[in-house]
Amino acid sequence: MSSDLSTDPHPALARRATSRRWLPRSFYARAALILILPVVVIQLAVAVMFLQRHYEDVTIQMTSNMVRELELVRSQPDLASPLGIRLDVGPVEDHIRFWDLSARAMREQLTEAMAGIVAVDTVSERKTVKVGFETGMRMTFSRNNVSAANPHQLLVFMVATALLMTAISFLFLRGQIRPIRRLARAAEAFGRGESRSYWPSGATEVRAAGTAFLAMRARIERHMEQRTLLLSGVSHDLRTPLTRMKLELSMMDAPEAADLAEDVAAMERIINTFLDFARDEANDSKETVDALALLRGAVDLAAPGRDVPVAGQGAQVVLSPDGMRRALANLVSNALRYGARVRASVVVSENWVTFVIEDDGPGIPAEQRDAAVRPFARLDAARSNTAGNVGLGLAIARDVARAHGGSLRLGESDMGGLKAEIVIPV
Structure with a gap:
């Protein structure tokens, strides 16, 4: 059954949004409007x-x-x-x-x-x-x-008083909104993976929101730390038996030794992927790097000796080079795994830098792209895991992009396959 995507599933919300378009967008402007409008009406009356x-x-x-x-x-x-x-x-x-x-x-x-x-x-x-x-x-x-002398004095006094009280109200309102802006900046920084110092201040409601934010940030940080310790510990503990297995396989002359060695290598790649996912590389110190040189380094890391064309213009951007290089390398590896031809490019605009990785593979249907970026997601359930594919490449790229204040976008390439774009602000 086909559905009309143009039909708004929430017409009431759409009408409400349309009716409020005339309102200012910022809270400061709306609060000022709420404050000034009654004063003006009273003055007019x-x-x-x-x-x-x-x-x-x-x-x-x-x-x-x-x-x-x-x-x-x-x-x-x-x-x-x-x-x-x-x-x-x-x-x-x-x-x-x-x-x-x-x-x-x-x-x-x-x-x-x-x-x-x-x-x-x-x-x-x-x-x-x-x-x-x-x-x-x-x-x-x-x-x-026939008329009172200086009839305009009261009007002038009323206007002057209104202007003075409005200025005082603006100053007071600015002081009340400052804690909300501090909270917003702290939340935005935490979304990029930065830990900015913050303490609740302002009115009671703003303090309550700030305290709730600090508690939420502490829970998320504990969760991330536990996830990192868990994946790192499990991956580290598995390296010892894998090393013994590699040593024993190197000493075996059986025909099955080669296949077993490939399985062990695939398991080692899976463990390395777990470590990459657990390692918070986007929180590394940020540096000013050349976007085109960074992309070339990622291509060399993911496909050494492969002829992957890299195009675009150089631009100086501030980012975490290790995390971004790993994210781009994962995208290049995915493209080489499912496509025969791969190309990479950098697109620079006034406010954004976009890293583009394209291939000529089967691509990802539009309805499955949201699921494809989830951790451990594999769209082809019948695909074997021996190649080391655990469904973390796109998840790592998305986390790194978000940590930089950007996003990962999946689309259709003119080569016929998937086009993955990491868009970050400059």
């Missing part, structure tokens, strides 16, 4: 309430009081000067800035309360209001009589 209260209610109330004085001056012009109103004759153009909310409220109140007003000008003279009437009369008075 307070600002709107203040604007409505100040620019409408206060302005309308002060304008209503001013209307009484203007009406009094219209009926008794002699009172203009004592009331601070300049009375003269002249045209007035209706001119109010579009963002001047108090002026708009003032004009509406004036035109509603007084008859005969044709224009209101708040722009031609600073902090002055000119009112023109149908009769040609013009009244000029101070803007402070």
Whole structure:
């Protein structure tokens, strides 16, 4: 039965991921958004309430009081000067800035309360209001009589306070996220096989995560140490009887001695493979080496005297040369075991260096490639073990690649066989 690989098996998760694409990716940015968004909303709400209260209610109330004085001056012009109103004759153009909310409220109140007003000008003279009437009369008075002085002070204070508190919050938030970043760097270093010093710090939850990480790292290190001691001990103990068997076979003249010697040699290769798998060569001291020269050395180690072409460009990379050389040699040995023609190359990009080993053998089906890199995995169950194949070559290469922060990729070569790539960052 065929299955559609393009169908998402988890549509709910896909929709959830799509709905969150607008969110920042880092925890620092998301926490900052959670912190800033409520502050901005509160500031906007307070600002709107203040604007409505100040620019409408206060302005309308002060304008209503001013209307009484203007009406009094219209009926008794002699009172203009004592009331601070300049009375003269002249045209007035209706001119109010579009963002001047108090002026708009003032004009509406004036035109509603007084008859005969044709224009209101708040722009031609600073902090002055000119009112023109149908009769040609013009009244000029101070803007402070109809609106509060310096109405922007509260807004400036609100914005300055918000910026100051946001800066303080950013500094505090940065201090809270620093322990999380330290934990992430320690976990990343441990994944590469490095033991970086780390101690839990920060909030209670971060300390709990750090303590759990230290406990997990200690358990993994104990497990790796026990695995290494077990495989090393078993392999070392088997060398003594194998040496005696090789000595006895060399002294035998029986026809079966040659076949037995091949079996003993295969067992010795298996033991050496166990030791390679148990030896943590990727944790050796890292050095700056030439990638192309390293690949040539691995080819010479795995196939001495064989004509295996090596191509690519040289590049200086920092890695563990012993571990990487052994991993590449295992890939070359596997390629020579199953293919007649093998080629090796190095591909250098801006951020990655890729070691490529290709052959013309039967290859590995796509559905079996994940299983092929597991330790002791042999895809052909009927294949004999006398050739020394225990299914650790790809597992060693994968562990070495991961220890360098990279990966092992298996694909199909244009030669018809398997293409194995070790990709590491530079």
